[in-house]
Amino acid sequence: MSLESYSERLRVALSESDQLALTRLLNNITWLKAAHGEISAELAAQHDLPNLVTQISQEESFSEPLRLQADRLLSRWRRGVYDAPHTPASHRQTGPGGLGLVVGDSWPDREAMHREGAHASLQAGICGDHNYGAYSIVANGVYRDDDKGDEIWYCGTDAKEDRRPTGYTKYLMRSVALGNPLRVFRGKDCPGMFAPRRGFRYDGMYLAVDKRQPPRNFTKPAKGEGNYEFLLKRVEGQPAIQKDMPDNITLGHWHAQKLEAAREGNRMVGY
Structure with missing residues (x-):
C-alpha cells in the first residue's frame, strides 16, 4: 500500500x-x-x-x-x-534523560536497544557516568531484584575480591546522591508479573531514592561487603506500565523479521 x-x-x-x-x-x-x-x-x-x-x-x-x-x-x-524498528542501522548516541522514548517501546533484543541508543551496553545492566550517575538500567533476572512495578529493589553488580563497589554500582550510588532520573527497561526474564512476554520493554523514568546492603547475596560468588541494592521509584505522572507490550502484532512482526534475517544470512539474537 x-x-x-x-x-x-x-x-x-x-x-x-x-x-x-x-x-x-x-x-x-x-x-x-x-x-x-x-x-x-x-x-x-x-x-x-x-x-x-x-x-x-x-x-x-x-x-x-x-x-x-x-x-x-x-x-x-x-x-x-x-x-x-530493529532493522540494522547506525548506532545512535545515548545519554541521560528520556531520549524521547515512550512507555511501552519494545525491542526483540539488546542489540536493537543498543542501535537506537536506548541502553548503551550489550551486556551490562547499568549504564551511566560518574558525573550524572546511572542513565538506564535493565532488569532481566540476572540478579535477585524485588520488583513491584512502581518500586524496585534493584541489585548493583557483585563486588569482587576487594569487596569494593564496582563502577556500575557506583553509578547508582551517584544517582541516589544527586536525584537524577534514569530509564528502566524490563526483559522477559525479569522476575514477577511485570516482565514482557518477549524481548525488552521501556517502562519509564525512575528515581533511585535509597540504597542498602542486601539481605541476601545477589549471586553465589557475592560477598556481603561492597554489595548494594537500590530502591527505584517510578516518577509520577507517566502513563501506566504497558504490561501487554510487546503485543501480538509486534511479536508477529518480530517473527517475520527474524525469518527474513535468517534468509539473508543474519541473525536476531535474544529473541
Missing part, C-alpha cells in the same frame, strides 16, 4: 473514530522500511502523516494504548528513525 493510501485511510478512520482500524494502520506504517524507499521524513510530511498521527495521539476519547502507540511512532520520527 502507498503512503497516499495510508494517509487517506487514516483520515477516514479518524472521522469514524474507528480505533481498531487506526491501530492496524499505525502498525503497518511503523513497520515500513526506509531501506526499501517506502518511508522517509520527506514522504511522511508530503502525505501529512505526522499531523494525522498527532491527531490520534491527542484525541482524549481514544484508549490510552492507541494514543501511546501514536506517541511511539511520533517519537521515532522525531529522533530521525524512519527504519522499521
Whole structure:
C-alpha cells in the first residue's frame, strides 16, 4: 500500500473514530522500511502523516494504548528513525534523560536497544557516568531484584575480591546522591508479573531514592561487603506500565523479521 493510501485511510478512520482500524494502520506504517524507499521524513510530511498521527495521539476519547502507540511512532520520527524498528542501522548516541522514548517501546533484543541508543551496553545492566550517575538500567533476572512495578529493589553488580563497589554500582550510588532520573527497561526474564512476554520493554523514568546492603547475596560468588541494592521509584505522572507490550502484532512482526534475517544470512539474537 502507498503512503497516499495510508494517509487517506487514516483520515477516514479518524472521522469514524474507528480505533481498531487506526491501530492496524499505525502498525503497518511503523513497520515500513526506509531501506526499501517506502518511508522517509520527506514522504511522511508530503502525505501529512505526522499531523494525522498527532491527531490520534491527542484525541482524549481514544484508549490510552492507541494514543501511546501514536506517541511511539511520533517519537521515532522525531529522533530521525524512519527504519522499521530493529532493522540494522547506525548506532545512535545515548545519554541521560528520556531520549524521547515512550512507555511501552519494545525491542526483540539488546542489540536493537543498543542501535537506537536506548541502553548503551550489550551486556551490562547499568549504564551511566560518574558525573550524572546511572542513565538506564535493565532488569532481566540476572540478579535477585524485588520488583513491584512502581518500586524496585534493584541489585548493583557483585563486588569482587576487594569487596569494593564496582563502577556500575557506583553509578547508582551517584544517582541516589544527586536525584537524577534514569530509564528502566524490563526483559522477559525479569522476575514477577511485570516482565514482557518477549524481548525488552521501556517502562519509564525512575528515581533511585535509597540504597542498602542486601539481605541476601545477589549471586553465589557475592560477598556481603561492597554489595548494594537500590530502591527505584517510578516518577509520577507517566502513563501506566504497558504490561501487554510487546503485543501480538509486534511479536508477529518480530517473527517475520527474524525469518527474513535468517534468509539473508543474519541473525536476531535474544529473541
